[in-house]
Amino acid sequence: MAPIRLANPAPVLGAFRASSRQAPRWNCMWRSYHSYDYNQPPPFPAAESAILSRAIEHVPGYGFTVDALKLGARDAGYLDASTNLLPRGVFDLVDYHLVMQRLALKDSVQFPDAEGGKKVGVGSKVRTLTLARLRANEPIIHRWQEALAIMAQPTYIPPSLAELARLADEIWFLAGDTSVDTSWYTKRATLSAIYSATEVFMTQDKSSNFKETEEFLDARLEDNMKLGKAVGGFAAWADFTAHSAVNVLRSKGMRI
Amino acid sequence: MSHALLSTRPTARLPSRRIAYPLLDFLAPSICTSGPRSRFHSSAPVDAQPAAQAHVAHAGKPGVRPLNDDQRDFLDSALRVNQAGELAAVLIYAAQTPPVVRSHPHLRPLMKHMYDQEAGHFKTFNALIAKHRVRPTLMYPVWKAAATALGWGTAVMGREAAMACTEAVETEIGTHYNEQVRVLLDWAEKTEKRGESMGEEMTALITELRRIRDEELEHLDHAVEHDAKEAKPYELLTNVIRGGCRTAIWISERV
Numbered sequence: 297m298a299p300i301r302l303a304n305p306a307p308v309l310g311a312f313r314a315s316s317r318q319a320p321r322w323n324c325m326w327r328s329y330h331s332y333d334y335n336q337p338p339p340f341p342a343a344e345s346a347i348l349s350r351a352i353e354h355v356p357g358y359g360f361t362v363d364a365l366k367l368g369a370r371d372a373g374y375l376d377a378s379t380n381l382l383p384r385g386v387f388d389l390v391d392y393h394l395v396m397q398r399l400a401l402k403d404s405v406q407f408p409d410a411e412g413g414k415k416v417g418v419g420s421k422v423r424t425l426t427l428a429r430l431r432a433n434e435p436i437i438h439r440w441q442e443a444l445a446i447m448a449q450p451t452y453i454p455p456s457l458a459e460l461a462r463l464a465d466e467i468w469f470l471a472g473d474t475s476v477d478t479s480w481y482t483k484r485a486t487l488s489a490i491y492s493a494t495e496v497f498m499t500q501d502k503s504s505n506f507k508e509t510e511e512f513l514d515a516r517l518e519d520n521m522k523l524g525k526a527v528g529g530f531a532a533w534a535d536f537t538a539h540s541a542v543n544v545l546r547s548k549g550m551r552i
Numbered sequence: 553m554s555h556a557l558l559s560t561r562p563t564a565r566l567p568s569r570r571i572a573y574p575l576l577d578f579l580a581p582s583i584c585t586s587g588p589r590s591r592f593h594s595s596a597p598v599d600a601q602p603a604a605q606a607h608v609a610h611a612g613k614p615g616v617r618p619l620n621d622d623q624r625d626f627l628d629s630a631l632r633v634n635q636a637g638e639l640a641a642v643l644i645y646a647a648q649t650p651p652v653v654r655s656h657p658h659l660r661p662l663m664k665h666m667y668d669q670e671a672g673h674f675k676t677f678n679a680l681i682a683k684h685r686v687r688p689t690l691m692y693p694v695w696k697a698a699a700t701a702l703g704w705g706t707a708v709m710g711r712e713a714a715m716a717c718t719e720a721v722e723t724e725i726g727t728h729y730n731e732q733v734r735v736l737l738d739w740a741e742k743t744e745k746r747g748e749s750m751g752e753e754m755t756a757l758i759t760e761l762r763r764i765r766d767e768e769l770e771h772l773d774h775a776v777e778h779d780a781k782e783a784k785p786y787e788l789l790t791n792v793i794r795g796g797c798r799t800a801i802w803i804s805e806r807v
Contacts, residue, residue: 474679
């Protein structure tokens with residue numbers, strides 16, 4: 297036993313050091329610089345992915361619980377205890393669902409390149425993508441309140457919000473939005489708010505094919521568009537007024 | 553030396569374990585190696601050689617080396633700063649032009665030339681940060697107001713002050729671009745030594761940065777030719793502006 301212990305400390309320490317160095321990235325809201333020259337690595341390590349992907353199949357029956365995780369581990373051929381592999385337990389299951397559904401968006405929604413001569417606007421693309429993401433919750437919607445409760449635990453609020461922000465970023469990116477000024481922030485913030493409100497609404501929705509959720513989403517998006525138009529209109533007016541005031545003064549011979 | 557030992561020992565011991573207890577082998581490495589990092593679409597750090605090799609196998613185009621996290625963070629803040637800088641430059645020239653041209657009509661073509669080039673740079677970086685999903689700086693409206701005030705303020709002080717402002721700003725920006733180009737060339741050299749390539753994206757970025765840096769330095773020359781050095785409190789003016797530029801760069805790299 298002793299020689300093993302002697303051999304061990306350094307690698308273990310090294311591992312701790314490595315993990316503590318990685319720690320800040322946890323709370324990093326935005327992944328940085330996206331490259332097109334190589335494919336992205338898979339979002340989860342193989343073992344975690346194997347357990348979680350099986351566990352997610354048990355969520356409709358068992359909810360976002362340790363039971364679902366254990367069953368998933370068994371299905372993947374691991375011991376029940378191997379769920380200790382997931383340091384955040386059930387939240388990792390919720391997180392897996394969120395990450396996989398976010399990454400699935402780019403394949404599940406395709407926009408034909410203006411075939412019929414009619415171009416699809418960014419606004420309607422955002423609507424389509426948001427709706428597609430909400431529909432991805434359909435199989436587990438009766439369990440989604442549990443997930444929301446888990447995400448609302450103080451420890452998990454920051455990663456949940458970060459994931460929400462990443463989803464909003466993904467939707468605007470896939471919709472082809474290229475604005476890179478302050479509206480970059482307001483767009484993501486409003487979409488995050490709208491998405492999370494609609495998601496909560498959807499857990500209560502008993503209408504067929506979630507018709508009411510769709511109406512709710514449309515109403516929120518329309519409100520947002522009206523607000524955006526009003527703010528944009530005011531900004532344009534203020535800009536115009538200031539410029540013309542300066543020009544009037546210049547025309548009067550003032551040296552400004 | 554110790555690193556070599558550390559990396560060989562566990563791998564040498566693991567295979568025997570894998571045969572005896574098939575369930576333990578994933579428990580051990582997962583605690584030691586699988587960081588939460590990987591789930592945010594990031595590639596492995598360079599020092600983790602085996603992991604990096606695995607990612608090379610992922611590569612979409614053969615021989616292109618994925619960037620590590622530090623490199624991606626560098627590019628992230630570099631592109632953000634560049635966009636903010638070009639935004640400021642466009643606004644400075646836009647605000648300077650009317651007062652300067654009014655008192656010195658012969659400067660109109662020069663001001664227009666410099667403005668057009670800056671507008672081109674701004675467009676380039678806007679496209680780049682949208683393409684690479686880089687977050688624009690949170691200080692966007694602040695830089696907008698500050699740059700307009702700086703451009704207008706110096707232009708009202710006179711032609712020399714306006715040119716001194718250009719000189720100060722372009723000196724800082726030129727230095728900044730130079731540093732970026734140096735870092736990128738350093739990566740390219742190291743990657744090529746390993747027999748891999750940085751990919752077309754990075755090569756194009758280096759070319760673009762060099763072109764833009766040269767144009768910025770050309771503006772610096774124009775400013776000096778047009779009596780920037782004769783601005784009245786020359787030292788004070790340029791030092792304040794240069795200090796402001798450096799602070800703005802520091803802030804934009806972070807937020």
